[in-house]
Amino acid sequence: MxxxxxxxxxxxxxxSERETSDxxxxxxxxxxxxxxxxxxxxxxxxxxxxxxxxxxxxxxxxxxxxxxxxxxxxxxxxxxxxxxxxxxxxxxxxxxxxxxxxxxxxxxxxxxxxxxxxxxxxxxxxxxxxxxxxxxxxxxxxxxxxxxxxxxxVDPEAEPIGRSLAFVGAKGGVGSSTIAHNVSWAMTNLFKSDVIVADMDLAFGTANIDFDQDPAQGIAEAVFSPERIDEVYLDRLLAQCSERLSLLAAPSTLDRVYDFDAEAFSHIIDTAQRTAPLVVLDIPHLWTGWSKQTLAQADEVVITAVPDLANLRNTKNLVDTLKKLRPNDAPPKLVINQSGVPKRAEISINDFVEPLGITPMAVIPFDPLLFGNAANNGRMLGEMDPKSPIVHAINEIAHVVTGRSEIKAKPRVGLSSLIGKLKLASKKS
CATH class of the missing domain: 3.40.50.2300 (Response regulator)
Incomplete structure (x- = not known):
């Protein structure tokens, strides 16, 4: 000895990267x-x-x-x-x-x-x-x-705690909720894993529309009755969207205001993590005590942005703030959405990501037909067109946020498809 x-x-x-991985x-x-x-x-x-x-x-x-x-x-x-x-x-x-x-x-x-x-x-x-x-x-x-x-x-015999994946938009209307819902659906289909989606936009949430659900109860009952929250009560509030995907839906009504303290959703998220291995948090574009707390505590944060100046400023602010709130975690993940809108001035992808220091998981082109048909029919993109490059990009995001693969140097739906769409649009005009 x-x-x-x-x-x-x-x-x-x-x-270090090793420490973050550990x-x-x-x-x-x-x-x-x-x-x-x-x-x-x-x-x-x-x-x-x-x-x-x-x-x-x-x-x-x-x-x-x-x-x-x-x-x-x-x-x-x-x-x-x-x-x-x-x-x-x-x-x-x-x-x-x-x-x-x-x-x-x-x-x-x-x-x-x-x-x-x-x-x-x-x-x-x-x-x-x-x-x-x-x-x-x-x-x-x-x-x-x-x-x-x-x-x-932590009791080693206790049920494993699921991972929480927080999706937030750099600006309103950038499609963060759509990305969150489609990634959730992809995870259940690709990995045969149970997923809970929590729509945290109580006033204007769209998860019930996207998944074609009309539940009588949801996240509002949970947040306004925290003393009742346990696995049994949560299970009663969940709407079953598919065999493995459950939804904690928002009421999407304005009959009352939704002002909460910083810890309002913590117990709900903890309980959901004991119920499913993956919990997707669809966070609205706002900055309150509870939204800041939820982003700070999530296992992964995904920011969705469109390539314009306001989104760049907001994304930079989010990245810098989250780095301070989560000093020992990897930076948030980035999805660039709605790229290549005809006749709209955009910041190039390279110029957008350079000040952020983040490689996007995917650059998703503007495709109003695919997204519009899916939304109007209450279906996911993978159900509408499984062979679409956008669906492949969604699948790649699902792999990255669950740790099954790393971000590629060039996103699956990238500049080549964007340039092609711009050329096509100019010819039509």
């Missing part, structure tokens, strides 16, 4: 209190970043500089939290002695995670025997921290 010490390097706070499947941490006692900045910085991560939004974390001795002094006069994280550079024997003294002040239900600087199997076994929940060897990553906390406090 070797006592091999590791030096921790100061973490700059950037998130965090893809991490589950949210429940409402717990966490206090950490760090001896080095190399451990304090990733812990601070973990405390700011959306998966830790419900947990309350406080970080103190100082190791186990500082924790012992602190808990002589203060109650212990649900979880204590302590860093120690001490040798194994001294570390065990210090932890035994700390145990005298810990409540029986308090969990302890130790971050040490010695990769020693014997030490690990001794710590596990003494009741420590986990021993981590420095250096550690953001994903390591959240993964360990989640492992300790």
């Amino acid at each position: 070797s006592n091999l010490a590791y030096d921790t390097e100061f973490d700059t706070g950037s998130v 965090m893809y499947a991490l589950r949210p941490v429940p409402r717990i209190s966490i206090q950490a006692f760090c001896e080095t900045d190399g451990i304090a910085v990733p812990l601070e970043r973990a405390g700011e991560d959306r998966r830790m939004a419900r947990a309350h974390m406080k970080i103190h500089m100082g190791g186990i001795e500082t924790a012992i002094d602190f808990y002589q006069t203060a109650p212990t939290p649900n979880l204590i994280i302590v860093e120690s550079r001490s040798e194994p024997r001294q570390l065990l002695e210090s932890l035994n003294r700390l145990a005298e002040y810990c409540d029986p239900t308090t969990k302890v995670v130790v971050i040490g600087h010695y990769n020693d199997v014997a030490l690990y076994r001794d710590l596990m025997k003494s009741g420590v929940s986990e021993y981590m060897v420095a250096p550690i990553s953001l994903a390591d921290i959240i993964g360990v906390i989640s492992t300790i406090f």
Whole structure:
């Protein structure tokens, strides 16, 4: 057994592609209190970043500089939290002695995670025997921290939590809802996966029209009766659109106003995620406490925009804001829709995406006949014309947002088809 010490390097706070990938499947941490006692900045910085991560939004974390001795002094006069994280550079024997003294002040239900600087199997076994929940060897990553906390406090026997995919338009009328609904339908057909679509535009939602549904109840009953929300009640509110696709429909009426606080939809989304592996959130183009919160907490965010100046400004604002709200997540995904409208001045695709630094998943051309026929008949694009290049693009989006494929350098429906449509339009005119 070797006592091999590791030096921790100061973490700059950037998130690597590997780290983002490692965090893809991490589950949210429940409402717990966490206090950490760090001896080095190399451990304090990733812990601070973990405390700011959306998966830790419900947990309350406080970080103190100082190791186990500082924790012992602190808990002589203060109650212990649900979880204590302590860093120690001490040798194994001294570390065990210090932890035994700390145990005298810990409540029986308090969990302890130790971050040490010695990769020693014997030490690990001794710590596990003494009741420590986990021993981590420095250096550690953001994903390591959240993964360990989640492992300790999330029931491994619990049903898997589904992924939430939030679709929002950079501007009203850009087709975000249409993209969201068609991607939802594609996911059920391509992957044989259960999908719940939540139409969060309570006043003007169109999901019931797109899916040709007229449910008597829906998302309004859920949001106005949060105390009743559980899996059974939610199942009663869902409209069945197909074997695997369910809809939490909006009332689309104006008989009352829909002003909500920031957490109004959180419990509904959590419950839906326990019911289906994929939850699509159709978010209206507005900026309120609840819409901001929903975008911040979603597993994936998809922005739909058309290639004009107002959309570029709004998309840039959304991308920059979401980067601050979700510092440890990949940037939002982008779909450029309604490209190539005849006689409409547009920003070129390259000029549109250059200031964003994002490669679009798809550039979908303007096709009023296909989209219009689908909308008027309450059908999805894949039902109207399965061989359409636009349907292939929708399928590609479904693969990307579920992590089954990566964004291609050139979107499936791209500039070549756009240029062709423009040439055709000029000939006709």
